[in-house]
Amino acid sequence: MPGRRGARAGRGWDAIPPRTATDTPETDTPETRKPARSADPRSESEIAREICLRQLATRPRTRAELSKVLVRKGISEEVIAEVLDRYDEVGIIDDAAFAxxxxxxRHHGRGLARRALANELRQHGVGAEEASEALEAVDDESEAETARALxxxxxxxxxxxxxxxxxxxxxxxxxxxxPAGVAIRAVKDALAARDEEAAEFADAIDPDAMASDADPLS
Known part of the structure; x- marks a missing residue:
């Protein structure tokens, strides 16, 4: 039945005409069409500031730390510089104070020496000048005392x-x-003090008195 197949193919009286670019379904009207997803109404600067404030709410951060976070979030270099420069001006971020x-x-709480502290400051992005100034608070005497206490x-x-x-x-x-010299001296002094204390304690004990206490028949 070629005629019938021709009609189904679109050549007969009941063929469905092909849609053109100007055809619009009856249901595709301004009232029924879904609106396009709107972009974030906030500016990039506002988003960057919000990210920074969330980071600073947990603990103080250096400029380098905040910059790394903003880069990961896709903030442009221009906006990062603008926001962080402003935070520098008003004192919200202060690398010297952070250091x-x-x-x-970390020195008083964890007993870290200057070398370890300098390494940690470098990891947090603190500059050499700010780190050097902060480390002046830990002198040789303080280092030796802290090592001995540990x-x-x-x-x-x-x-x-x-x-x-x-x-x-x-x-x-x-x-x-x-440093090795500080560590060895601290350990030697501590062990010597312990041995001296043990010796003094032993000298203070009266052997006859101990024997008397140990003998239930005396």
Missing amino acids: RAWVAS VDRKLRTATGAPDAVFRRLVSMLARKGY
Whole structure:
């Protein structure tokens, strides 16, 4: 039946004419058409400022840290410079103040030496000048005192042969950034003080009195 097939192919009286570019379905009207998804109405600067404030709400940040976050979020270099320059002007970000606070907190709280502190400041993007100024607060005397305090605290629970204890304590100080000379001196002094205290305690004990206390028939 070629005629019928021809009609179905579009050559008969019941053929459906092809749609043209000007044809519009009855349901495709301004009232029924879905509106296009609107873009973020905020400017790029507003978005950048909001990102920065969220970051600063958790802890102080350096300019370099905020810049890295903004780059990851797709903010343009021009807007990053504009926003961060403004934050510098009003004191919202201050790398020098960040460095001072970081050194004070990590030296007294974690016992880190200048070398470890300098490395951490560098990782946070603090410049050499700001880092050097902040590290002046940790002098040789402060470093030696902090190292000795760390060793004294560890010695309270240290067990094992003396040479093994010595190596563990020196390694602990090295991990915190202390130079070898400072670490060895701190451990030697602490061990000597402990041995001296133990000797004084032993001398103060009366052996006859101890024997008397131990003998239930005396």
